[in-house]
Amino acid sequence: MKDLLSPTYLFKSILDIEYKKINKKILFFDLDNTVIDYNTVFPTDDYIKLFENLYNEGYLIYLLSNNHLKRFNEVKNRLKYIKFIYHSFKPFKFKIESLIKKDNLNKNEIVFIGDQIITDIVCANKIGITSILVSPINKSSERIHTLFNRLLESILLNVIKKNDIDKYNKIEKIIRKDY
Numbered sequence: 090m091k092d093l094l095s096p097t098y099l100f101k102s103i104l105d106i107e108y109k110k111i112n113k114k115i116l117f118f119d120l121d122n123t124v125i126d127y128n129t130v131f132p133t134d135d136y137i138k139l140f141e142n143l144y145n146e147g148y149l150i151y152l153l154s155n156n157h158l159k160r161f162n163e164v165k166n167r168l169k170y171i172k173f174i175y176h177s178f179k180p181f182k183f184k185i186e187s188l189i190k191k192d193n194l195n196k197n198e199i200v201f202i203g204d205q206i207i208t209d210i211v212c213a214n215k216i217g218i219t220s221i222l223v224s225p226i227n228k229s230s231e232r233i234h235t236l237f238n239r240l241l242e243s244i245l246l247n248v249i250k251k252n253d254i255d256k257y258n259k260i261e262k263i264i265r266k267d268y
């Protein structure tokens with residue numbers, strides 16, 4: 090269980106990730122609270138700039154969200170070179186596994202980046218790819234289903250707490266933005 094819940098890396102935000110060091114050319118990003126908060130459909134300029142830079146450096150970029158297509162539209166217009174997958178059904182892996190197969194992606198080249206353990210990190214670990222947990226952009230924008238996920242997340246994290254208190258504290262810091 091603890092292996093399913095553990096992110097490979099922790100960073101404060103997608104702006105802080107050391108992409109060169111991570112050395113994966115295919116980037117899977119979660120959308121909500123990883124790229125934009127729940128109150129908006131507009132990515133901020135620094136996030137748009139980051140995606141432009143990554144694209145120009147040759148990264149293959151995907152946005153994978155459990156949310157619906159409508160919520161994607163504005164982001165899609167701003168970031169035309171990104172591939173979008175909506176209704177991704179994380180933490181279930183079937184949709185993302187089929188994407189990996191369809192686009193002929195090498196799992197060793199992928200890193201999955203998101204703000205929730207029980208959707209993003211569990212999904213990445215089920216598929217067997219590297220993962221990065223980032224802090225949610227705006228915790229107060231989270232709605233009922235995410236709050237439920239957070240509750241479940243805090244219960245499940247006790248498994249890590251029992252096994253590795255240092256790791257647990259580091260993960261908690263990222264989730265709570267306590268730094």
Ligand SMILES: [Mg+2]
Binds near residue numbers: 119120121122203204
């Ligand atoms: Mg999210």
